[in-house]
Amino acid sequence: MMKRVPVNIEKRYLGKTDLQATPIGLGCWQFSGNRSYWNSPPQQEVDKIVKITLDGGINWFDTAEFYGRGVSERALASALCKTGIVNHDVVIATKWFPFFRTSGNIQHTIDKRISCLSPYEIDLYQIHMPYSFSSVEAQMNAMASLVREGKIKHIGVSNFSAAQMRRAHAVLAKHGLPLASNQVWFNLVHRNPEKNGVLEAAKELNISIIAYTPLAQGLLTGKFHKNPELIKKLPFARRIQVGRKIEKTRNLINKLENIAGAHNCSLSAVALSWIINFHGDIVLAIPGATKTEQAQQNIDAQTLKLTPQEMADLDEVSRSVK
Numbered sequence: 001m002m003k004r005v006p007v008n009i010e011k012r013y014l015g016k017t018d019l020q021a022t023p024i025g026l027g028c029w030q031f032s033g034n035r036s037y038w039n040s041p042p043q044q045e046v047d048k049i050v051k052i053t054l055d056g057g058i059n060w061f062d063t064a065e066f067y068g069r070g071v072s073e074r075a076l077a078s079a080l081c082k083t084g085i086v087n088h089d090v091v092i093a094t095k096w097f098p099f100f101r102t103s104g105n106i107q108h109t110i111d112k113r114i115s116c117l118s119p120y121e122i123d124l125y126q127i128h129m130p131y132s133f134s135s136v137e138a139q140m141n142a143m144a145s146l147v148r149e150g151k152i153k154h155i156g157v158s159n160f161s162a163a164q165m166r167r168a169h170a171v172l173a174k175h176g177l178p179l180a181s182n183q184v185w186f187n188l189v190h191r192n193p194e195k196n197g198v199l200e201a202a203k204e205l206n207i208s209i210i211a212y213t214p215l216a217q218g219l220l221t222g223k224f225h226k227n228p229e230l231i232k233k234l235p236f237a238r239r240i241q242v243g244r245k246i247e248k249t250r251n252l253i254n255k256l257e258n259i260a261g262a263h264n265c266s267l268s269a270v271a272l273s274w275i276i277n278f279h280g281d282i283v284l285a286i287p288g289a290t291k292t293e294q295a296q297q298n299i300d301a302q303t304l305k306l307t308p309q310e311m312a313d314l315d316e317v318s319r320s321v322k
């Protein structure tokens, strides 16, 4: 595996904000205690994953209210506290859950989010999905109020279409605030943001794209191709998600394997390096991890430099995955 290098990773600004984040952050859905989807690690393992992540130079974490109604947020805050890191040295992103709620709920629930993450402040507060009963405009007005009150620092959205992103951006501009980011499903086998106008709008308006599920839930690590028995052990929903793509992704996995061999690194590092570099600095990624080794492999992506030919080859092979 890759040789460890001292980590001082160049950070990227999130959109037009002054918030600086490493190209890779840690996704914390896995810390939600949700055993019906993830083999959620116990707190002791969460502590180790978070420490390895910080030691690897990563400076930010993505969680959400939805991830166990505060379980993931509390697990993250607890693990961060044990490392001794202080609030200003770490970037925290969390999300408001909009289902069956109006924008008024943003104000009602913010204190709960703050207390779950305490003593760490919310640097980026995102609307998890565009499914609130209220308009995008009303939600953005509510988020802008939280910034004015000093309860959050910056505003992001998630799963927003290009049109919804443009609306969010326009409302916030009236408040003199930037829309920092749109967090969307984006990886080598799911490249919709390149086709549905989201990436194009993000580039035009200078809004960062945060790629979630960047490893296709483990598919792009090659472990399920190598050992199909692992698929049978997955919780039902994930078994379906991963299982139906195995055959379709065989060529892509072979290509990832060749490139990983040439760089003496993991397939996950190659897949992540591609997603955070193929479109320049605008895309950041938040792989999840249930084990320390995974967290370490994913961190390695930040120091891995693929050649232009390798980037192009991955682009080409991945386009053939239908």
Ligand SMILES: NC(=O)c1ccc[n+]([C@@H]2O[C@H](COP(=O)([O-])OP(=O)(O)OC[C@H]3O[C@@H](n4cnc5c(N)ncnc54)[C@H](OP(=O)(O)O)[C@@H]3O)[C@@H](O)[C@H]2O)c1
Residues within 6 Å of the ligand: 026, 027, 028, 029, 030, 038, 039, 062, 063, 128, 158, 159, 183, 184, 211, 212, 213, 214, 215, 216, 217, 218, 219, 221, 223, 266, 268, 286, 287, 288, 289, 290, 291, 293, 294, 295, 297, 298
């Ligand atoms: N905004 C949204 O709507 C939304 C939706 C989904 C996710 N997210 C965010 O995005 C984050 C990441 O997405 P995701 O968790 O769906 O998928 P992912 O990052 O593509 O896959 C993560 C899973 O893959 C396996 N894995 C990770 N690294 C590995 C490695 N190096 N080697 C082998 N296996 C590895 C682990 O599962 P096992 O150990 O169980 O195999 C891990 O839990 C989440 O934590 C969450 O913060 C946001």
